[in-house]
Amino acid sequence: MNLALKRSVVKGSCQLLALNKYSLYQYLKNIDTILYDADGVLWQNDKPLRGAVETFNALRAMGKKSFICTNNSYESALAVWKKAKNMDLLVGKDEILTSGQAMARFLSEQNFHRKVYAIGGQGIVDELKLVGISCLPLDPPNTDSDFINKIVLDPEVGAVVVGMDKDFDAHKITKATCYLRDPDVMFVATNRDLAYPAAPGRMIPGAGVMVAAIQAASLRAPYTCGKPKPYFCSHIMRQGLLQPEHTLMVGDTMATDIQFGYNCSFQTLLVGTGVSSYKDALAAQESSEPFMYQQVPDKFVSKLSDLLPFLFSRNR
Numbered sequence: 001m002n003l004a005l006k007r008s009v010v011k012g013s014c015q016l017l018a019l020n021k022y023s024l025y026q027y028l029k030n031i032d033t034i035l036y037d038a039d040g041v042l043w044q045n046d047k048p049l050r051g052a053v054e055t056f057n058a059l060r061a062m063g064k065k066s067f068i069c070t071n072n073s074y075e076s077a078l079a080v081w082k083k084a085k086n087m088d089l090l091v092g093k094d095e096i097l098t099s100g101q102a103m104a105r106f107l108s109e110q111n112f113h114r115k116v117y118a119i120g121g122q123g124i125v126d127e128l129k130l131v132g133i134s135c136l137p138l139d140p141p142n143t144d145s146d147f148i149n150k151i152v153l154d155p156e157v158g159a160v161v162v163g164m165d166k167d168f169d170a171h172k173i174t175k176a177t178c179y180l181r182d183p184d185v186m187f188v189a190t191n192r193d194l195a196y197p198a199a200p201g202r203m204i205p206g207a208g209v210m211v212a213a214i215q216a217a218s219l220r221a222p223y224t225c226g227k228p229k230p231y232f233c234s235h236i237m238r239q240g241l242l243q244p245e246h247t248l249m250v251g252d253t254m255a256t257d258i259q260f261g262y263n264c265s266f267q268t269l270l271v272g273t274g275v276s277s278y279k280d281a282l283a284a285q286e287s288s289e290p291f292m293y294q295q296v297p298d299k300f301v302s303k304l305s306d307l308l309p310f311l312f313s314r315n316r
Helices: 021-028 052-061 077-086 099-109 122-130 170-180 207-218 230-238 254-263 278-286 304-310
Strands: 033-036 065-070 096-098 115-119 157-162 186-189 195-199 202-205 247-251 267-271 299-301
Touching (some): 021 304, 052 065, 065 077, 065 230, 077 096, 077 122, 096 099, 099 122, 099 157, 099 186, 099 230, 115 170, 157 170, 157 207, 170 207, 186 207, 202 207, 230 254, 247 254, 254 267, 299 304
Parallel strands (some): 033 065, 033 247, 065 096, 157 186, 247 267, 267 299
Antiparallel strands (some): 195 202
8 A cells, every 4th residue: 555645845844842831832833743753752671661651641641542663573573562551651452653663554455365584683573473363483583504495485475574583694694685586475574674772872673674775685675664655554544533634743863753653644753762863853954965855853852751741731
């Protein structure tokens, strides 16, 4: 499915979000739905960011419909929901969107009935199972120097799915490439995120690194299901659960979250608790590179919890 929604904006311009009760009320009054990225916005390294839970719940108390939208495919949507609930976030099971979930929906909509060779975490296997698609067991780390001659290919495999894999290695690249030599085998990426912050000044490679390696080796480009592709949330758009002109995307990464908001014609708010900074937004705003304006957020705030003291649901 190729859903493409385009803004009329030609040049991006990022402004600091005014933090006072009146300005914030004016900013939020036409927002009915808020989509939040998870890592870097609500939590980091499985720990809630300070004040983020309270801010999320306060915005819900103001009547804002809310979804948590993560490109993390290592965990299933159910696992992400359980994590959110353990942090006391007021969110329902059907208000969690993941790139693994989008990938499973994509294959189901293609009437896919063969097996999947997956590179990634258990979340991919779990999401495929929910839509009735079988997946080969995940490969363990391989230290055999003669692995190439020992690779066994299952002729029933009809798709290679790639997501974040903490044990990514040459064995998995080779096996995926062998499958993808068959043009009838689909190549599907959960997302193309290049890196995630793991600690101050420390980044770990994301699914985009794994996807790029297999793309280079196989000479094939994948279909990507996660952010920034509009397909990620196309199903809730079709169901009328949100209207783009009244939707706000809150994220920490310009290349995925803000680009996703642009692609879907959402308003966008960048927070400085993850990958991208206000300095990055200003650099993109002044960039001469084509289409960088699409990654410029409408507004910036240092952290989500900066909104909390000025929300009307907290000051009645």
